[in-house]
Amino acid sequence: MLAAGLLSYAGFSALCLAMERHHQEMLGHQPSPSRKVQLRMAGWALLALSLWVSVLSAGWAMGLVRWTAVLMGSAVFLVWLLPYRPRWALALAAVGLLLGPLAAVAHW
Amino acid sequence: MAWLHTWAGLVFGWLLFAIFLTGTLSYFKDEISHWAQPEVPVRVLDARASLTQAQAYLQANAGQSSRWFISLPDAREPALSVMWQDPNKSGRGSFTRQTLDPQTGQRIEARDSRGGDFFYRFHYQLQMGYPWGRWLSSLAAMVMLVTLVTGIITHKKIFKEFFTFRPGKGARSWLDGHNVIGVLVLPFHLMITYSSLVIFMTMLMPASINSRYDGDTQAFFSEIYPGNQRLVAAGQPAPLVNLGGLYDRALQQWPGGSIGRVSVQMPGDANAQVQFSRHDGDSVSRDLGAAITFAGTTGAVLEQPRESSTPIAIAGTFYGLHMGLFAGPVLRWLYFFCGLGSTLLIGTGLVMWLGKRQLKHARSGVRPFELRLVEVLNVAGMAGLVLAVAGFMWANRLLPATYPERAGIEVDSFFVVWLLSIVHAAVRSGSKAWIEQLGLAAIALAGVPLLSLLTTNHGLPASIAAGDWVLAGVDLSALGCGLVLAWVVMKIRRRAVLAALPVARTVRARPTMPGEVH
Amino acid sequence: MRSRIGGVPASYRWAVASRIVAAVFGGYVLAALASVCIAWLLPMARGEAVVSAMMLSFLVYLVAVLWCFASHSAGRAWLGLAIPGLILAAMAGLLHWQHLP
Numbered sequence: 012m013l014a015a016g017l018l019s020y021a022g023f024s025a026l027c028l029a030m031e032r033h034h035q036e037m038l039g040h041q042p043s044p045s046r047k048v049q050l051r052m053a054g055w056a057l058l059a060l061s062l063w064v065s066v067l068s069a070g071w072a073m074g075l076v077r078w079t080a081v082l083m084g085s086a087v088f089l090v091w092l093l094p095y096r097p098r099w100a101l102a103l104a105a106v107g108l109l110l111g112p113l114a115a116v117a118h119w
Numbered sequence: 120m121a122w123l124h125t126w127a128g129l130v131f132g133w134l135l136f137a138i139f140l141t142g143t144l145s146y147f148k149d150e151i152s153h154w155a156q157p158e159v160p161v162r163v164l165d166a167r168a169s170l171t172q173a174q175a176y177l178q179a180n181a182g183q184s185s186r187w188f189i190s191l192p193d194a195r196e197p198a199l200s201v202m203w204q205d206p207n208k209s210g211r212g213s214f215t216r217q218t219l220d221p222q223t224g225q226r227i228e229a230r231d232s233r234g235g236d237f238f239y240r241f242h243y244q245l246q247m248g249y250p251w252g253r254w255l256s257s258l259a260a261m262v263m264l265v266t267l268v269t270g271i272i273t274h275k276k277i278f279k280e281f282f283t284f285r286p287g288k289g290a291r292s293w294l295d296g297h298n299v300i301g302v303l304v305l306p307f308h309l310m311i312t313y314s315s316l317v318i319f320m321t322m323l324m325p326a327s328i329n330s331r332y333d334g335d336t337q338a339f340f341s342e343i344y345p346g347n348q349r350l351v352a353a354g355q356p357a358p359l360v361n362l363g364g365l366y367d368r369a370l371q372q373w374p375g376g377s378i379g380r381v382s383v384q385m386p387g388d389a390n391a392q393v394q395f396s397r398h399d400g401d402s403v404s405r406d407l408g409a410a411i412t413f414a415g416t417t418g419a420v421l422e423q424p425r426e427s428s429t430p431i432a433i434a435g436t437f438y439g440l441h442m443g444l445f446a447g448p449v450l451r452w453l454y455f456f457c458g459l460g461s462t463l464l465i466g467t468g469l470v471m472w473l474g475k476r477q478l479k480h481a482r483s484g485v486r487p488f489e490l491r492l493v494e495v496l497n498v499a500g501m502a503g504l505v506l507a508v509a510g511f512m513w514a515n516r517l518l519p520a521t522y523p524e525r526a527g528i529e530v531d532s533f534f535v536v537w538l539l540s541i542v543h544a545a546v547r548s549g550s551k552a553w554i555e556q557l558g559l560a561a562i563a564l565a566g567v568p569l570l571s572l573l574t575t576n577h578g579l580p581a582s583i584a585a586g587d588w589v590l591a592g593v594d595l596s597a598l599g600c601g602l603v604l605a606w607v608v609m610k611i612r613r614r615a616v617l618a619a620l621p622v623a624r625t626v627r628a629r630p631t632m633p634g635e636v637h
Numbered sequence: 638m639r640s641r642i643g644g645v646p647a648s649y650r651w652a653v654a655s656r657i658v659a660a661v662f663g664g665y666v667l668a669a670l671a672s673v674c675i676a677w678l679l680p681m682a683r684g685e686a687v688v689s690a691m692m693l694s695f696l697v698y699l700v701a702v703l704w705c706f707a708s709h710s711a712g713r714a715w716l717g718l719a720i721p722g723l724i725l726a727a728m729a730g731l732l733h734w735q736h737l738p
Contacts, residue, residue, distance in 0.1 A: 012449055027282045072403040076440070079306050080453040086303040087460070090284050123706045261695070265702050313695065320691040326669035327676035327690040330733050331683045342684040428682070430689040437692075 012077050014115035015065040017107035019078075020085035022057030024104030025050045027089065037097045057108070058082070064115045124269035125472065129493070131262040132469045133500035134245075136462060138256055140504055142242035142311075143458030146443055146451055147593070148235030149195040154593035155234030155515050155529075157577035161197040161587060162222045166378060169199045171363045172224030176217075177201055177386070178359075185352070187383040189362075192221045193398065195589075199224075230520035237511070237530055243315070246534075250322065257323055260315045267308055270301055277302060290474060297467040300460050307457040308464065314441035317434055343431065345394070345410045345422055353389035357416040362393065365418055369395035369411050372424050376401045383415060391415025397424075400444040404436040469497050495544040495552075502556035503540025505604070509563035510536030512597065516567075516574045550615045558608045565601025568594040655711035663718040664701035670725035671697040677732035 027033045029050035034042040042050065061081065066074030092100045144151065153159065173189045181187060181203035190200040199221040205213045218227045233240075244252035271277065281302060284295045301308070316323065325336065332339045362381060369378060379398035385391045397409035408431075412422035427435060439445060443454045473493050480486050514532035518525045544552045571594050572578025582590040676683070676690035705714040 023282075030279075030282065033282055073445070076403055076445075077450065080450060080457070083304050083307060083457060084453055087299070090282050090299050090303060093282065094284055094286050120703075120707065123703075261698065261702075264695070264699055268699060268703065316695045317692055320695075324669060324672055324691045324694045327672040327687045327694075330673045330729065331676050331687055339684060339687065342682075343688070428685045430681070430685040430692070434688050434692060 012065070012081055013119040014068075014111055014113075014117075015061040015078055016081045016085050017111035017114055018057050018061035018064060019082050020089060021104045021107035021111060022054045022061060023086050023089050024100065024107070025054030025057060027054075027093070029054060033093070036093065037101050057111075061111075064111075068115075068118060120269045121273045124266050124273055127262050127269070128266045128465070128468050129472050131259050131266075132465055132472075133496050134255075134259050135263055136465045136469070136500055137504055138242050138245075138259060139458060139462040139465060140508075141238040143455060143462055144508070145235065145239040145242055146446075146454045146458060147596075148239045150235065150589045150593055151238070152232075152234030152236055153197060153589050155232040156229040157571075157575050157582075157590060158229035158520070159198050159218070159227055160220055160222070161589075162192070162220070164192060164194070165221070166191050167363045167366050169221040170366050170381060171361070172219065172221065173199055173201050173381075174359070174362045176219055176224050177203060177383075180217075181215075182387060185385050187386055189381040189383075191378055191380070193377065193379075193400070197221070198227060230515075230518075231526045232515055232529055233526050234515075237533070238508075243319075246530075253319055253322065257316060257319050260312055263312045264309075264316070267301075267305075267312060271305075274298060274302070290471070290478075293467055293471050293474065297464060297471060300464045300467070304457055304460040304464075308461050310437075310440055311458070311461065314437040317437040318441060320434075344407055345412065345425065350384050350390055350392060352385050355389040356387055357389040357391070359383065359386045359391055359415050360393070360413075360418045365393055365395065365413050368413075368418075372411055373397050373401065373409070386415065389416055392421060394422075399439070399442070400446075403439050403445050404432055405438040405442070405444075406435055407431065466501055469493075469501070473497060494549045495541065498544035498549065498552040498556060499537070499541040502553055502560065503537050503544065506540055506556055506560040506563065507533045507537040509560050509567075509597075512567055513563060513570065516570045550611065554608055554611055554615070557604050557611070561601045561604035561608055563601070564597045564604065567597035567601070652711040656705045656708075656714050659711070659714045659718055660702040660705035663715065663722070664698050664705065667701045667718055667722050667725065668694040668698035670722060670729050673729040674725055674732065677729075677736070 028037060029042065029047045031041055031047075034040070062074075062078050065078040065081070068074065069077055089100060092103070153161075169191055170189065177184075177187050177189070181201075183206050184203040185206050186204040188200075188202040190196075190202075192199050199219040200216065201219060202214050202216045205215065218229070219225065220227050243256045245256055246252065247255065274280075277298075280295070280298060284292075284299050286292050286295075321328065321336075321339075328336055328339045362383075366378065366381075370376070377398040378395050379400075380396045382394045382396070383391065384394075391414070392412055393415050394410050394412045397406065399405055401409075404427075406427055408425040408427045410422075411420065411424050413419065414421055443451065446454055473490065476490055477486070480490065511529055511533040514529040518528060522528070540556055543556065547555065568579050572580070577587070577590055579591055579594055582588075582594070672690040672694035675693055676686045679686040679689055681689070701718060704717050708714040708717055
């Protein structure tokens, strides 16, 4: 579940960054329209990847349940962290992006 | 729609808060029960041996009974449970339950307590007689469904404000928090609410059963549940096979799985039947067909496990998702936090309902009775309830293990504390009541480990040394909750202090009105 | 002559009460009737059909409740339940008596 969690957190962070208000919060400037599209695509791709990782490791029934749980958990964690520590939220997204695939391979 | 969300939410809010808080605790009901009965020994699991012990016990103590039920111990529930029906009675009061040591087969002499089971049963029976409690909690579930959907409909900026949480801005922050918990944990809120209706659907919506089965509801249940048919006794005594032998054959049906329950109909009779049911935690969906039935005297297979049809598998999935029995430790904690989320969703709604209307009356200085009533119910319904949970735990530890009727007294303590919290909230002002009740709850919960240490042989040092992380976990979780509550109390006090300062009043000359009218 | 209870016309309160009654009781009846029709019409074994019907009935109840408070007036609320209700009742009756031995 860790892999799915890291990937979904990164995915939500990307989707969050794609919104002007939050991009300004986290990076200090507005995103260009093409950047917004890139971030949205990356976000959805990462969420899909976390679903795939989850189902691959636990089958469809348990996989879907774990993915939904992990999705809710990572989204809440991001939204809670964002107003207090936007830098940490961003850093964690980077960590998720890098370690997520690693954790998936290690079956965590 | 907004009107419906606000008023349905208010009228049923306190009941729903209680249901969701106790329901959330129920995800750890086995753990809480283990904490409440620390004398129950935790043995290395050996299902077949336990089964043999159970059979011996039932043979000796319930030989005349027509129905035996055996619940095998598992990782979360260390005790071996047996239950049998009094042959001279029928219906709900005719069953006797006993807890056995899975290794010795002897009755366990542990302190009598309902433990986590109290919270579990309360959250759908509400301490009311059968079937009224279930009807009320189901009505509340339907109202919850309506408030969830109306909340979604009226949340116009649901996508724009998906990630929006702005703390430190008074009413705006409360609304943000309410919306964020509502939207981000929505799959859980909807699943838990709808599944609760599905669980009781045969009671709530029997019209279709009566119509298609011409009033013969028993026929419906016989078709759905395996081996539920009322058997006829042959009248000839015949010894029951060794259940341990049948156990191995049953387990072959589910390689890698485990057996949860064994039931015997008419033990000692020639027509006896034994049914082995797969452990409910083995799959997400509660699979009614995952049971195998043997003849009790010969061991011949009478009914194989059967594949459930799609609609029944769907109903089973709703049931399984609601109960969460399949969840491992990590997932179980996620379930717990989601449940806490639903509880806080309701709580923030109640606080906001009052806050908005109090603002309207702040300038006139006169507060109508209805608002004062809501304030008292808010404090007692939320802080008071948490305090009652702490009271239950304290009663468990303070009452001597052999005290008569102690299980009932623990439950009474819960309700007495809750009742006192209403009285307290009625005589104290709003913010003082919140601070005092939450503060007391914080101290009571944080003090649980110390209390366990002083009143039992299973305090933290002992339980950790013995590797009993369930017991230690409950003690530590109570401590954790106490610390969180203490932090909340400090925040409330700081805000109350700030509000009383003359400087703050001029700054607050333009009160922050919530941007959205809901 | 208009009477007011607590600053709101009495007629308003009656209208609200009417919608609530319609939603709680009318909604339930509509959901039950729908479940009976669904249970007869679904092409599957009767146990499965009944289980499906019961699960779906709560959605019908939900929609009925939402209708009762979204409609322009309390009268419309009742009408919006009564018309489908009568149709479903007729269907349910037909289906049930059609299958009598």
